[in-house]
Amino acid sequence: MIPLEDLIWVAWYSAVAAVVVAAAGLLTLHLLRGRSVATQLTVVGVATVLATVSGIVVISLMMLLNEHDVTVVLWVVSAAGIVALAVSVLLGRRLVAANRVLVEAVRADSFEPPPVRLPAELAELSRELEAARARLAAAHEREQALEASRRELVAWVSHDLRTPLAGLRAMAEALEDGVVADQETVHRYHGRMRVEVERLAALVDDLFELSRIHAGALRLSRDRVGLADLVAEAVAGAEPLAHAKGVRLHGEVAVGGPVQVDASELGRALRNLVVNAIRHTPSEGAIEISAELVAGEARVTVADACGGIPAEDLPRVFDIAFRGETARTPGGGGGLGLAIARGIIEAHSGRIGVRNAGPGCRFEVTLPTATA
Ligand SMILES: Nc1ncnc2c1ncn2[C@@H]1O[C@H](COP(=O)(O)OP(=O)(O)OP(=O)(O)O)[C@@H](O)[C@H]1O
Ligand SMILES: [Mg+2]
Numbered sequence: 049m050i051p052l053e054d055l056i057w058v059a060w061y062s063a064v065a066a067v068v069v070a071a072a073g074l075l076t077l078h079l080l081r082g083r084s085v086a087t088q089l090t091v092v093g094v095a096t097v098l099a100t101v102s103g104i105v106v107i108s109l110m111m112l113l114n115e116h117d118v119t120v121v122l123w124v125v126s127a128a129g130i131v132a133l134a135v136s137v138l139l140g141r142r143l144v145a146a147n148r149v150l151v152e153a154v155r156a157d158s159f160e161p162p163p164v165r166l167p168a169e170l171a172e173l174s175r176e177l178e179a180a181r182a183r184l185a186a187a188h189e190r191e192q193a194l195e196a197s198r199r200e201l202v203a204w205v206s207h208d209l210r211t212p213l214a215g216l217r218a219m220a221e222a223l224e225d226g227v228v229a230d231q232e233t234v235h236r237y238h239g240r241m242r243v244e245v246e247r248l249a250a251l252v253d254d255l256f257e258l259s260r261i262h263a264g265a266l267r268l269s270r271d272r273v274g275l276a277d278l279v280a281e282a283v284a285g286a287e288p289l290a291h292a293k294g295v296r297l298h299g300e301v302a303v304g305g306p307v308q309v310d311a312s313e314l315g316r317a318l319r320n321l322v323v324n325a326i327r328h329t330p331s332e333g334a335i336e337i338s339a340e341l342v343a344g345e346a347r348v349t350v351a352d353a354c355g356g357i358p359a360e361d362l363p364r365v366f367d368i369a370f371r372g373e374t375a376r377t378p379g380g381g382g383g384l385g386l387a388i389a390r391g392i393i394e395a396h397s398g399r400i401g402v403r404n405a406g407p408g409c410r411f412e413v414t415l416p417t418a419t420a
Contacts, residue, residue: 050112054110054112057110058106058107058110058112061106061110062102062103062106062107065099065102065103065105065106066099066102066103068102069095069098069099069102070095070099072095073091073092073094073095073098076091076095077091077092084140084144085140085143085144085147086137086140086141086143086144087140088140089136089137089139089140089143090133090136090137090140092136093129093132093133093135093136093137094133096129096132097125097126097129097130097132097133100125100128100129101122101125101126101129104118104121104122104125143167143170146164146166146167146170147170149162149164149166150162150166150170150173150174150177153174153177154177158181158185159177159178159181160178161174161175161177161178162174197367197368197369200367200368200369200370201368201369203369204368204369204382204383205255208251208382209248209251209252212244212247212248213248215240215244216241216244216245216248219237219240219241220241222237223237251382251384254382254384254385254388255384257316257388257391258368258384258387258388258391261388261391261392261395262391266313266391266392266395268309268310268313268395268396269310270308270309270310271308271309271310271311272306272307272308272418273306273307273308273309273311273314274304274305274306275301275304275305275306275307275339275341275346275348276301276304276339278307278309278311278314278315278318278339278348279299279300279301279304279337279338279339279348280299281311281315281318282299282315282318282319282322282337283297283298283299283322283337285315285319285322286319286322286323286326289323289326290326290335293326293329293331294331294332295326295329295330295331295332295333295334295335296332296333296334296335297322297326297334297335297337298334298335298336298337299336299337299338300336300337300338300339301338301339301340302338302339302340302341303340303341304339304340304341304346305341305346305417305418306417306418307346307415307416307417307418308416308418308419309396309415310396313392313395313396314392314393314396314415316388316389316392317388317389317392317393317413318337318348318350318389318413320385320386320388320389321350321385321386321389321411321413322335322337322350323385324352324381324385324386324411325350325351325352325354325408325411326352327381328352328354328355328408329352329353329354329408330353330355333352333353333354333407333408334353335350335351335352335353336349336350336351336352337349337350337351338351341417342414344417345414345415345416345417346414346415346416346417347412347413347414347415348412348413348415349410349411349412349413350410350411350413351405351406351408351409351410351411352407352408352409353406353407353408354408354409355407355408356404356408356409357372357402357404357409358372359404362402362403362404365386365402366386366387366389366390366400366402367387368383368384368387369382369383369384369387370383370386370387371383389413393413393415396415396416397415397416398413398414398415398416399413399414400412400413400414
């Protein structure tokens with residue numbers, strides 16, 4: 049039976065020896081902190097063995113064990129130590145290998161999570177990398193779409209602005225050279241020139257608005273406006289155009305709360321929707337402009353009788369310079385109206401969408417309602 053006092057001393061000395069070994073181990077780990085995990089795990093293994101051996105040395109120095117026992121214990125501990133060391137080296141190698149698999153997966157063009165089972169931390173890293181890759185791919189896709197729309201816009205500008213300008217120049221030259229002289233033709237040329245200039249001015253104005261939206265330079269001066277007023281304004285503004293085309297316009301507001309909007313900008317967006325509806329609805333057709341409160345949001349709907357937009361065009365109608373087949377006629381619009389409408393509505397933290405419904409299509413604008 050070992051006396052308690054001796055036991056306390058054993059505990060004390062071996063603790064001191066272990067602390068010394070641990071300090072040396074920590075210092076080594078600190079110096080090797082930039083090295084491979086395998087190396088660091090080897091250091092941990094060696095430190096563990098050394099701490100145990102130092103404890104045995106302490107006991108033998110205190111003469112608590114005879115020489116035979118010390119040898120036996122040392123052998124046992126050494127064997128265990130070697131096994132522990134081998135395990136830590138193995139673990140280190142597995143970590144290094146798992147890490148290499150991950151690094152290789154990242155280096156590949158498109159990151160796929162490695163098919164092997166990774167340690168929890170590396171598996172988490174792998175998941176995060178996969179999410180980051182998805183975000184990167186989405187950003188890349190957005191950028192490509194933007195680039196495509198920019199290219200389309202440049203092509204649009206060169207075509208849609210040049211063609212009427214060439215026509216204007218030809219008419220001006222004909223007038224200047226006296227090629228057309230009879231009063232009636234001269235009058236007709238003047239009239240056509242004025243129409244072309246107005247159309248060009250409207251296009252340039254649309255382009256300017258669009259560039260302001262894209263540059264984030266749209267300054268909204270918001271006021272509290274009633275939904276009913278917005279709808280009434282849109283109907284009144286488009287009435288002459290509808291009348292000329294023989295299309296019926298009908299405005300209706302079920303429950304109209306106030307919205308906090310820039311009335312002139314939002315009016316422009318709604319006007320673009322209503323003008324489109326009139327343009328695409330045959331005479332005798334009807335257009336319904338309505339507003340209501342849905343789930344705490346204001347919703348303005350423009351429903352027409354255009355006969356539906358082709359399904360493949362639906363996701364593209366809000367793109368810059370997109371025009372449906374029927375709209376690509378001379379004198380048609382520039383394909384900017386809906387892009388502008390969406391820009392203005394999104395600047396109001398709203399959304400716009402379109403779907404085919406009934407005899408035509410429905411454009412739905414959702415806006416946050418004004419808070420008291
Ligand atoms: N109410 C509608 N009914 C049917 N098709 C529509 C309607 N509104 C838009 N479209 C389709 O979406 C396309 C894009 O509309 P958008 O208003 O952006 O351009 P646009 O009317 O052709 O020209 P702009 O508005 O610049 O004068 C149109 O060319 C048309 O094909
Ligand atoms: Mg339009």
